[in-house]
Amino acid sequence: MKKQTYLRRLRKALKGVPAREKEKLIEYYAEMIDESRERGKTDKEIFADLETPEQVAADYFNANEGPVGGLYDDYDRDRPRRRHAPRSRRDRYDDYEEPPRGRRVDRREEYEREPEYPRERRGGSGKTLVWILTFPLWLPLFIVAFALALSVFLVGVALVITAAVVTVAFFVGGVYMIVMSFGIISASGSIAAAQIGAGIALIGLCLLVSLLVGPTARGFGAFTAWVFRGFRRSGKVAVARSHGALIGKAAVGIALVVVGCGVGAFGMGKLDWQWRNIALTGEFSERTETVVLADHANLSVESDNLSLVIKPSEDGEAKLIFSDCTEFPKTFSCEDGRVTLNSGSWTTNFWENQRMVWSHGVFYSAVISVYNRAVLYLPADRIESLSLTVQNGEVRMEDVSVQNAEINSQNGYVSVRNGSFGNLSVKTNNGYVALEEITAEKVAANTDNGYVKLKNVVSDTVEADTDNGAISLSRVLGSVLRFRSGNGSVNGSLIGKTEDYKITAKTQLGSCNLKDTESGERTLEVKTGCGEIKISFVE
Amino acid sequence: MDIQMKKGLLDVCVLALLKRGDSYGYQIVSELSVVIEVSESTLYPILKRLETAGLLVTYTREHGGRLRRYYRITRLGLKRVEEFAIEWKELKKINAFIQGGMDE
Numbered sequence: 335m336k337k338q339t340y341l342r343r344l345r346k347a348l349k350g351v352p353a354r355e356k357e358k359l360i361e362y363y364a365e366m367i368d369e370s371r372e373r374g375k376t377d378k379e380i381f382a383d384l385e386t387p388e389q390v391a392a393d394y395f396n397a398n399e400g401p402v403g404g405l406y407d408d409y410d411r412d413r414p415r416r417r418h419a420p421r422s423r424r425d426r427y428d429d430y431e432e433p434p435r436g437r438r439v440d441r442r443e444e445y446e447r448e449p450e451y452p453r454e455r456r457g458g459s460g461k462t463l464v465w466i467l468t469f470p471l472w473l474p475l476f477i478v479a480f481a482l483a484l485s486v487f488l489v490g491v492a493l494v495i496t497a498a499v500v501t502v503a504f505f506v507g508g509v510y511m512i513v514m515s516f517g518i519i520s521a522s523g524s525i526a527a528a529q530i531g532a533g534i535a536l537i538g539l540c541l542l543v544s545l546l547v548g549p550t551a552r553g554f555g556a557f558t559a560w561v562f563r564g565f566r567r568s569g570k571v572a573v574a575r576s577h578g579a580l581i582g583k584a585a586v587g588i589a590l591v592v593v594g595c596g597v598g599a600f601g602m603g604k605l606d607w608q609w610r611n612i613a614l615t616g617e618f619s620e621r622t623e624t625v626v627l628a629d630h631a632n633l634s635v636e637s638d639n640l641s642l643v644i645k646p647s648e649d650g651e652a653k654l655i656f657s658d659c660t661e662f663p664k665t666f667s668c669e670d671g672r673v674t675l676n677s678g679s680w681t682t683n684f685w686e687n688q689r690m691v692w693s694h695g696v697f698y699s700a701v702i703s704v705y706n707r708a709v710l711y712l713p714a715d716r717i718e719s720l721s722l723t724v725q726n727g728e729v730r731m732e733d734v735s736v737q738n739a740e741i742n743s744q745n746g747y748v749s750v751r752n753g754s755f756g757n758l759s760v761k762t763n764n765g766y767v768a769l770e771e772i773t774a775e776k777v778a779a780n781t782d783n784g785y786v787k788l789k790n791v792v793s794d795t796v797e798a799d800t801d802n803g804a805i806s807l808s809r810v811l812g813s814v815l816r817f818r819s820g821n822g823s824v825n826g827s828l829i830g831k832t833e834d835y836k837i838t839a840k841t842q843l844g845s846c847n848l849k850d851t852e853s854g855e856r857t858l859e860v861k862t863g864c865g866e867i868k869i870s871f872v873e
Numbered sequence: 874m875d876i877q878m879k880k881g882l883l884d885v886c887v888l889a890l891l892k893r894g895d896s897y898g899y900q901i902v903s904e905l906s907v908v909i910e911v912s913e914s915t916l917y918p919i920l921k922r923l924e925t926a927g928l929l930v931t932y933t934r935e936h937g938g939r940l941r942r943y944y945r946i947t948r949l950g951l952k953r954v955e956e957f958a959i960e961w962k963e964l965k966k967i968n969a970f971i972q973g974g975m976d977e
Contacts, residue, residue, distance in 0.1 A: 359917060361942070362898060366913050368939060369899035390914040397918030577938060 336377065337367045340387060347391035359394065490554035494547060501544040508536030510696070517692030521614060524604035525695050528612055531598025532696075538590025545583055613695035615702055616660030623666050625652035627716055631671045634721040639677040640664075640706045641727035641746065646734050647711035656708035661694065677706050712736075728765075747784075758793075766803070777812075785822070804865060809872060816859045823865030827872045830856065834871075841867055883911060883919055884928075885957045891929060891946035892954055898942065920944060928953055 341360055348356045363384075370380040385393070465472075511533030519526040605611040610618065627633065633652070635642065640656070647653065654675060658664050662678030681687050690698060706727065712720070712734055719738035722729055728746040731739075737756040741748050745764045755774040760767050766784040769777060774793040779786045785803040788796065788810050796812040798805045800819050807817070807826030815835075817824045823844065828835075836854035839846050839861075846867040848860065860867050886905055890896060896904070898916065905911045923929045928950035933940040946954075 358921075362917055363913070365897070365939075365942060366899055366902075369897075369941075372937065385912060385914045390917075393914040394918060397915075397922075 337364065340367065340381060340384070344387035344390060347387045348394065351394070359390075363390070487554075487558060490550070490557065494551045494554060497543055497547045497550055501540050501547060504536045504540035504543060508533040508540060511536065514691050514696050518614065518695050521693075522695075524601045525612060525614065527601030528598050528605065529601070529696050531594045531596065531601055533594070534597060535591050535594025538587045538592075538594055541583055541587030541590065545580060545587070610701050610704070613698035613701040615662060615694065615698060618657050618659045618705060621656055621658045621664075621666075623654045623668070625654055625668050625673055625710075627652050627713075628671065631717055632719045632721075633671050633673070633712075633717055634723070635673045635675070635710065636723045637675045637677075637708070637727060638725045639703070639727060640675060640708050640724065642722060642724060642729045643707065643709045644722070644729070644731040644734050645709060645711055647713040650713045650716070651711070652713060652716070653711045654708055655711070657705040659702065659705065662698075662702055675708055677702065788826075807869070812856070814857045816857075818859075818861040819865050820863045821865060822862070823868070824860050824862055825866065825868040827870045828858070829872060831871055839867055841865070879909070880919075883909060883915070884923060885954060886911075887916070887919055887923065887944075888928060888946055888950045888954045889957075891944055892951060895943045895945045897944065901944070923950065 341364060344360055344363060345356065348359060351359070366384070367380055370383075371377075375383075384390075511529045515526040515529040515533070518529070602612070625633070654666070654673065656664060656675065659678075664678050665674070665676045667674050681690070687699075695701075714735050717736050719740070720736045721740045721742075722731075723742045724746055725744045726746060727743070729741055729743055729748045731741070731750045731753065733752050735753045735755060739750075739753075739755055739758050741750070741760045743762045743765050746762065747765045747768075748760050748762055749768045750758065750760065750770070750772065751768075752771040755772070755777075757776050757778075758769070758772065758774050759776075759778045759780075760769065761780045762784050763781070764783045765781065766787070767779045767781050768787040768789075769779060769791055770787075770789040772791045772793065774791075776795040776797075777788075777791055777793040778795075778797045779788070779799070780797075781800045781803055783802045784800065786798045786800050786805045787808075788798060788806070789808040790810075792811045794812060795814045795816075796810060797816045798818070799816075800822055802821045803819065804822030805817050805819050805824045805826075807824070807828060809827055809829055811829040815828065832851070834854055835851065835856045835858040837848050837851045838857075838859045839848035839850060841860075841862045843864045844862050844866040846860075848858075848867055848869055858869075860869065883905075886909055887901060890901060890904055898913070898920070901920075902911060902913055902916055905916075920929070920931075924931060924944075926949075927947060929944050929946050931942055931944050933942050935941075
């Protein structure tokens with residue numbers, strides 16, 4: 335019989351024993367076997383000497399079910415006690431040998447700190463009094479210690495979970511890349527090689543990261559044990575035992591990473607190290623489309639996945655310039671002042687997307703997205719109102735002034751710099767909104783989860799509204815200013831003096847440096863839920 | 874020997890051994906088996922019981938690439954050994970009584 339077989343049978347025989355107790359017992363037998371081996375005994379001798387796992391388990395159960403105490407326990411139990419017998423000392427044994435079940439743990443700690451018999455302790459109530467009287471001293475310390483332990487505990491949990499998730503992600507990603515390479519191998523061996531290499535390297539990384547999961551979990555388990563019970567039981571046992579396996583795994587992981595990088599480098603070498611070649615996207619070319627405008631037109635531009643840059647036109651014509659590739663041509667249409675430009679790669683259908691990956695390479699959408707940019711040149715004087723709607727791209731507008739501008743982006747960042755507007759309204763769900771160097775009659779920025787930044791904005795009305803982002807202000811001037819943030823803060827500077835504003839500031843949980851005032855020509859309303867309000871006034 | 878009596882004696886034997894210095898499972902079994910019959914499976918519940926009662930504490934040290942669990946006697950454990958000596962006098966009295974009774 336081998337050690338592992340013995341321990342496995344033991345584990346099986348100990349069914350029903352609490353896990354911690356079981357591990358301790360198994361650790362004990364593992365140590366016994368190791369010690370015997372070190373003394374040159376053969377496995378045959380060792381296991382002939384040792385009781386069978388079933389016998390061990392039986393002994394364990396007997397010992398626990400039977401009397402827990404020592405020498406006289408059964409004697410005392412079986413016979414009526416003579417109350418006048420000189421048995422004070424024996425009573426003491428009973429006291430520590432058979433502590434009441436529920437209090438066993440407490441009692442042990444008591445013994446460690448004060449290794450005396452409980453009844454011989456003197457001045458116990460005095461000590462209690464001292465503890466109570468000094469509570470202002472130790473209570474904060476206790477709370478700090480508790481908070482520290484809790485934060486370390488949470489960091490530990492987060493680390494373990496992160497390592498585990500990264501391990502799984504690397505593995506799934508690696509396998510996916512390797513499997514998907516078979517679709518492209520006939521079209522381009524080099525792309526397949528690059529993908530397979532990256533896949534192998536990922537699986538190697540997965541192995542390396544997985545090595546961190548166990549030790550992190552155990553080290554952190556030991557720490558927790560130390561915090562709650564005192565550092566008696568080391569959590570390092572299993573780590574020390576499996577050094578060999580650990581090194582083996584690490585070696586395999588490193589080898590896979592090296593081989594993967596080699597194969598990937600070979601593939602990339604064949605592709606001239608041009609990242610755009612790692613997917614079958616065809617030739618890239620720049621495309622220019624003219625946008626037909628009527629005078630004082632209302633222009634709307636809609637796009638799915640493109641980042642838009644809007645610049646002033648130099649020749650008075652409206653043009654849209656973007657790069658295109660032959661495999662995924664973008665669709666452009668312009669009708670009655672309504673422009674749509676969609677990237678050819680955009681699909682929300684999962685299986686359709688997998689089919690594209692199979693035939694065009696794992697990185698196809700990444701490659702295309704690098705070129706998912708369009709520049710719109712606008713003759714501002716010919717446009718009355720402009721409406722931009724983008725799903726996932728950024729919108730940057732610079733040096734363009736129109737009467738009405740409405741910008742909508744689901745997930746992108748919206749930035750407007752240097753322009754004057756009648757109405758400027760920006761909405762995003764998850765993007766960040768930055769408005770700088772703006773003069774307008776009305777400015778409204780609205781975002782669910784993004785951050786709003788207003789810098790050098792001068793407008794009759796300025797409104798910023800965000801659920802979860804902060805609002806940052808820098809030299810903002812207006813006659814009506816309204817800022818609201820659900821969970822973020824509102825801070826920064828406004829032009830003017832406190833007396834200029836009629837202030838209404840409300841916060842539910844945050845701090846606030848503004849006082850409500852009744853007079854003032856301008857209106858300032860600030861509301862936050864949890865964030866702080868901190869506004870200064872500058873000239 | 875009566876099993877209960879042996880159990881109690883074993884407790885004291887383990888403590889007496891640890892009184893001479895910290896020791897680990899294998900060593901305890903091999904040194905004790907010279908004086909009293911003891912096996913791995915009987916020792917474990919004893920160690921556990923003594924630990925629970927606070928008569929000994931355990932810790933681990935690295936040894937040859939693995940960890941070895943050591944046992945150390947506590948002050949309470951030392952007291953228990955001392956008291957066995959007093960108990961032993963009582964036992965001797967009882968023994969004399971038993972023997973005397975048999976003689977009569």
